[in-house]
Amino acid sequence: MSRTLVVGWFSFDQMGATAGDLLARDIVRGWLEDAGHRVDIAVAPPFSGGVDWREVDSHAYSHVVFVCGPFGNGPPVDELLERFSGVPLIGVDLTMLEPLEAWNPFQLLLERDSSRAVRPDLAFLAEPDPVPVVGLVLIGKQPEYGDRDQNQAAADLLRRLLGRRAAAVVPIDTRLDENATGLRTPSEIESLIGRMDVVATTRLHGLVLALKQGVPAVVIDPVAGGGKIMRQAEVIGWERAFRVDEVSDAILDHAFDACLAGEAGDRARACADRAREHLSDVRGRFLAEVG
Numbered sequence: 001m002s003r004t005l006v007v008g009w010f011s012f013d014q015m016g017a018t019a020g021d022l023l024a025r026d027i028v029r030g031w032l033e034d035a036g037h038r039v040d041i042a043v044a045p046p047f048s049g050g051v052d053w054r055e056v057d058s059h060a061y062s063h064v065v066f067v068c069g070p071f072g073n074g075p076p077v078d079e080l081l082e083r084f085s086g087v088p089l090i091g092v093d094l095t096m097l098e099p100l101e102a103w104n105p106f107q108l109l110l111e112r113d114s115s116r117a118v119r120p121d122l123a124f125l126a127e128p129d130p131v132p133v134v135g136l137v138l139i140g141k142q143p144e145y146g147d148r149d150q151n152q153a154a155a156d157l158l159r160r161l162l163g164r165r166a167a168a169v170v171p172i173d174t175r176l177d178e179n180a181t182g183l184r185t186p187s188e189i190e191s192l193i194g195r196m197d198v199v200a201t202t203r204l205h206g207l208v209l210a211l212k213q214g215v216p217a218v219v220i221d222p223v224a225g226g227g228k229i230m231r232q233a234e235v236i237g238w239e240r241a242f243r244v245d246e247v248s249d250a251i252l253d254h255a256f257d258a259c260l261a262g263e264a265g266d267r268a269r270a271c272a273d274r275a276r277e278h279l280s281d282v283r284g285r286f287l288a289e290v291g
Contacts, residue, residue, distance in 0.1 A: 002062040003038040005084075009069045011042035011053055012076050023126040024068035024093045032065075058084050065090045068112075068122065072097035073105075081105055093122040131166045132260060135196040135215075137174060137206030145223050154202045154222035154244040161218070161252045162200060170196065174205050198259045202244075204229050211238060214269040216259035218252060220244050235278065236271040 008025055010017040025041065032039045040061075043050035064084045071077065071094040081089070091106040096114035112119055136158065142149045162169050173180040174189055183189050190209055193199060199210035199217040207229060210217040219241035221229035226243045233241035240255045258264060 004063045005061045007042045008067040020123045021068045024122040068093045070095045132197040134167045135172045135199040137201035139203045148224040150244045151222040154220040158200045211268045212272040214265045216264035236275045
């Protein structure tokens with residue numbers, strides 16, 4: 001059985017490997033494995049699960065395949081070419097930085113673009129593998145609560161939760177006097193939150209702005225013993241809110257799974273409807289007072 005080494009910018013330290021590089025890598029690996037090849041992937045930190053191309057036996061491979069990205073005649077490519085000078089080299093999905101008439105080290109080149117051809121990027125062939133998109137809405141210090149303020153512990157609990165999950169985490173700042181995520185208006189904040197699958201939050205308005213748009217929320221009240229967030233969750237009937245000094249990783253895992261369930265959005269919308277019902281008399285009472 002032939003053994004092939006797959007190399008790309010994920011094989012070199014700090015060379016800017018992208019999602020597209022890894023998607024193309026996995027496509028080529030799948031082609032090779034389907035054809036009966038044994039495949040080694042050359043990796044460098046932070047990537048793992050492969051080999052170091054500088055340490056392997058170059059004679060163990062029938063082919064070396066360089067996958068995806070710009071490719072030119074210089075470091076660190078020159079070191080790789082010298083290391084595997086006796087092994088047939090194939091290039092797939094590459095942007096060739098020099099005219100092929102001047103330099104082409106490949107036995108077979110299926111370029112993305114070069115002086116002779118242009119092809120669509122290989123990532124078009126990758127099957128989507130969607131993960132939940134989770135908005136992370138955190139509060140900072142709340143000195144008004146004194147020793148009861150445990151915002152850091154609450155934030156750490158949510159970060160650990162999301163670190164255990166395959167999820168695309170989107171930090172969302174709801175402050176508007178200054179905003180760490182570049183949002184400028186309530187509409188921008190609400191629009192972003194509304195596009196999340198789940199919100200994980202230690203903020204009261206993280207809870208409110210999620211539920212009002214039917215987005216389930218995993219909520220931690222960062223005030224020991226509970227404060228305004230727990231009171232808000234209780235009055236509208238949202239069950240996935242917890243006190244920072246009582247919640248555990250296991251409870252949060254269960255809550256996150258519940259928020260991904262099909263009926264979670266309906267439950268969130270029901271809480272928002274309940275909130276509006278509670279508020280139905282506030283306008284009238286306010287205007288009656290001011291005249």
